[in-house]
Amino acid sequence: MEMNDGDNEEFGLSRNYFLAKELRGSGKRSHSKLSDIDVVDEQELIAAVSKIEPKHEKEVKELMNSYKSSYPEWAFELRCGLGLLMYGFGSKKALLEDFASTSLTEYSVVVVNGYLPGINIKQVVAALAELLWDQLKSKRKNPGSSSKVQQPFSSRSMDDLLAFLDEERKNECFVCVVIHNIDGPGLRDSETQQILARVASCSHIRMVASIDHVNAPLLWDKKMVHTQFNWCWHHVPTFAPYKIEGMLIPLILAHGNTTQSAKSATIVLQSLTSNAQSVFKVLAEYQLSHSNEEGK
Structure with a gap:
């Protein structure tokens, strides 16, 4: 079976590729160790990070202001029973809180910081x-005419609380919950x-x-997305730094106490297969x- 010029060229490229891989693998391996990394003190690293001047502040502010024109649309979607899910690069904390304080004045608002672990x-x-x-x-009309004295909500079961929130009433009362990082570590488990x-x-x-993790949509099945949450997705990149959200993230390349070291080790282990x-x-x-044996 004869090979034409195209086949010869493809064969040559393939052969050169595998030869290069073989030669690279036979080279000398680095003797560097993880312990050779010059790790700085945690407080020194935090101080150095705080001195970094933010860039493009003007452009970030203009981008944030540009989203204000969408506030009426977002508020209308909420009134229609949709849930708003904001995604995109950058912290969306300031954006959501500005939207809540200016356009959700008809609701009682509860803010949940999902980036907190506990x-x-x-x-x-x-x-x-x-x-x-x-x-x-x-x-x-007659506040004293309630048929039953309400049991403290903190002592009620979860099913009772949800039934109370979902009970049909003539009065159109709504409570809005704003969740920063619904994909955060404290909310990421299936039960929550x-x-x-x-x-x-x-x-x-x-x-x-708001969500920031690339795999956040994997937290929900089809029923949760389209029936329960009823998400209306909005791409709102802000390019704002994650200052508050990142405060609790362990600094892996910094000396710290035993607890900090344990958290850093956990992060590294979780990244492995x-x-x-x-x-x-x-x-x-x-x-x-x-x-009694020394580690090697």
Whole structure:
């Protein structure tokens, strides 16, 4: 079987590629170690970061102001029962809070900082119920005519709270929940996302949220996206720095206390494949059971 010029050229390129890979693999390997990295003190690194001058402040401010023209559209979508989901590069914290303070004055608003690791979702739902109850009391013609004395919402079950938020009433009272980073570490587990989806589907709740993680949409199934959250997606890149959101992220390349080192190690381990994690687990278990031996 004869080969034409095109086949010869393709064969030559393929052969050169594999030869280059072989030669590169046979070269000398680096003897550098992770321990050779000159790690600075944590406070010194934080001080150095704080001295970095922000760039393009004027352009970022103009971009943020340009979104103000969309506020009426966003407010209308909320009134129609849609949930607003903001995505795009840059911190959206200031944008969402400005939108809430200027265009959501008809609602009671609860702000949830999803970037915080220790969020109690039960307390968030109880706070929403408290605000809704206050609105209902203020609109009731005879406040003293309530048939039952309300049990404290903090002591109610989650199902009772959700039923209260979703109860059909003649009064059109709404509570808006603004969630910064609904994909944050404190809200990322499946159970919490299921609760948030149920909250968003309640008749007296309106939800505005932001996401930043590239895999955030994988948190939800089709029912959650289109039926419960009922997201209306808005691409709103701000290019604003994640100053507040990034305050709790461990500085991996900095000396710190034992807790900080443990957090840094956890981040590194989570970035590995499952097989690599299993290998490190075996090594750690061996080292713990042979504490008299020096690690190599």
